Amino acid sequence: MSPPVRRFDAIIVGAGGAGMRASLQLAEAGLSVAVLTKVFPTRSHTVAAQGGIGASLGNMSEDSWLWHMYDTIKGSDWLGDQDAIEYMCKMAPKVVYELEHFGMPFDRNPDGTIYQRPFGGHSANFGEKAVQRACAAADRTGHALVHTLYQRNVRARTQFFVEWMALDLVRDADGEVLGVVALEMETGEVMVLQAKATVFATGGAGRIFAASTNAFINTGDGLGMAARAGIPLEDMEMWQFHPTGVAGAGVLITEGVRGEGGILLNSNGERFMERYAPNLKDLASRDVVSRSMDQEIKEGRGCGPEKDHVLLKLDHLGPEVIIKRLPSIREIAIKFANVDPIREPIPVVPTIHYQMGGIPTNVHGQVVAPAGGSPNEIVPGFYAAGECACVSVHGANRLGTNSLLDIVVFGRAAGDFIVAQNLKAQAHKPLPRDAADRSLARLARLDGAKSGERVPDVANALRKEMQAHCGVYRNQELLSEGVRKVMELDERSKRVAIADHSRTFNTARVEALELDNLMETAKATIVSAEARRESRGAQARSDYPSRDDVNWLKHTLWYSEGNRLDYKPVNLKPLTVDSFPPKARTY
Amino acid sequence: MMDDRRLARLRWRCRRGMLENDLVLGRFLDARGASITEDDMALLDRLLDMTDTDLWDLIAGRAEPDDATLAPMVKALRTS
């Protein structure tokens, strides 16, 4: 029995910043666009972003896109593709002004221009001095962004399919992508949504780790769907940690707390950052602080009965400062750590925050994969943008505020490119007979399984193993054992069963389907990390402590089939300017 | 009789864009779960229609609900 089919010019899976920026271009050009989303669009994870969006507007002091480009390349530890980075940094002022024009309520200077905040890693004149480049809407930049884009999309008559979950890609014998198979949560009905262009904007997969700042919806569905359809995933070993997530909960405690004078202590009550970063101490960059914390914990100086976290001490700032300047942090500490920072320190651990890798694309958002001798052959009909994509502007480490920029720039670029394809004039290709088979088989197995392991048990075990074996500091022994454990869990995940077989809003079934995607993402991550025998950006290997440009200045590609790896060169050639050749990354 | 499917729908809508809200709503459902009344479901549903940042402001005590009938549910979430 084959499910019903609906046809559109374009389908976008995901209604966060990337998806809604793409859909806006398409809908305004008069294409029929369907945007699928697991949750209401304005509840996409983009709402959580607070810090800002980077653009060299130069409103505070002189700035240039070339300096922004340099900072991004250096931040990426030279794993970023310089053509994509040039494109993004050059486009940044334009997309920010566009958002302003759409009505996004940016903070302003007295003269009416957009106010820009300082942020780690943003510099003028190629690292010479700090520059203020982050545009923000109070501490609600992401919220303002999705609300602005949602209103615009409603005006442009974008069709939203809210509480619809895409299950799998539809790919024909020529390898062309023809849409997705999706599940409507309210009815439990399965449908094929066919399109001439399919865009993935499904966000990150931070829920593969036990300690994560990401919301529960970030299960890497786009990555899982792409991997199952034979498309490789790029640089999945590269995950950014935020040093201060609340232990056991993940909720992020902003850098601002250490800016106000908060300090990190180990179990001896020692301010250990003085040893690792004598100058910047607790204010050193995210990766440096995360690694130092991890080392303290690994060497037995962690706190608590399990010695598994360190402490963030604020009480010396006094109740007035805490209540006045850090009220939200106090609320988070009370609610999620059960401590009042006015009296007690907050238990914190390095926490997964952002996925640099993803579905490989070019600057038009077209998905690319090795074929016929080219490392970047286009996969027809398929596009990706945002955190699920790897274009690659973040390389081995993302610069703060570059993700909101990435989603807007490349969401828009994918939209523009698709508009230029003149899809209205093209007919839909015939759907392959087996278009929905993979999804139907997955659902049938779940419906038929009378007994088996519980989904949360397997998912939690996966998160625990990923955290233990693929954390901040990695080494061969840990990673090899981790690969073994994750592969065992992969087998276990094929035998899960759910007790609830109802059709309407069956969260248990959705979680079982999400588990398949978590699994693909976790395998990609740990297999890629095990193979990369160097330290670069977020990949910190205690057994290979330095960057190795001779052997490892290349992108990883992981294939689900055969759990196999391939590599492709980094593009060191920008579009118009001279290349920034690799050099040591010191701040 | 409690409507099962209504609870199921509510459960899914507790999936939010901010981890803070995910965690609090999850704890609330785990504690209350199947024993939640129809009236409370209606109140929770109204809160879930709010944006994530506004909902978190309420839960964190930085704001009070406009409508006093929501107060008991806000209080329940604050202590979850």
Ligand SMILES: Cc1cc2nc3c(=O)[nH]c(=O)nc-3n(C[C@H](O)[C@H](O)[C@H](O)COP(=O)(O)OP(=O)(O)OC[C@H]3O[C@@H](n4cnc5c(N)ncnc54)[C@H](O)[C@@H]3O)c2cc1C
């Ligand atoms: C706490 C926090 C703070 C941050 N602060 C900043 C910041 O200040 N500056 C910055 O630049 N970056 C920041 N980031 C990173 C940035 O917010 C994200 O990388 C970015 O918002 C991702 O946007 P996106 O559009 O790619 O995906 P998302 O906003 O995550 O949207 C994904 C969409 O895909 C949908 N979806 C997923 N799977 C499916 C499926 N199977 N079927 C249908 N729909 C699906 C979801 O419903 C959702 O609509 C922060 C991240 C976190 C966690």
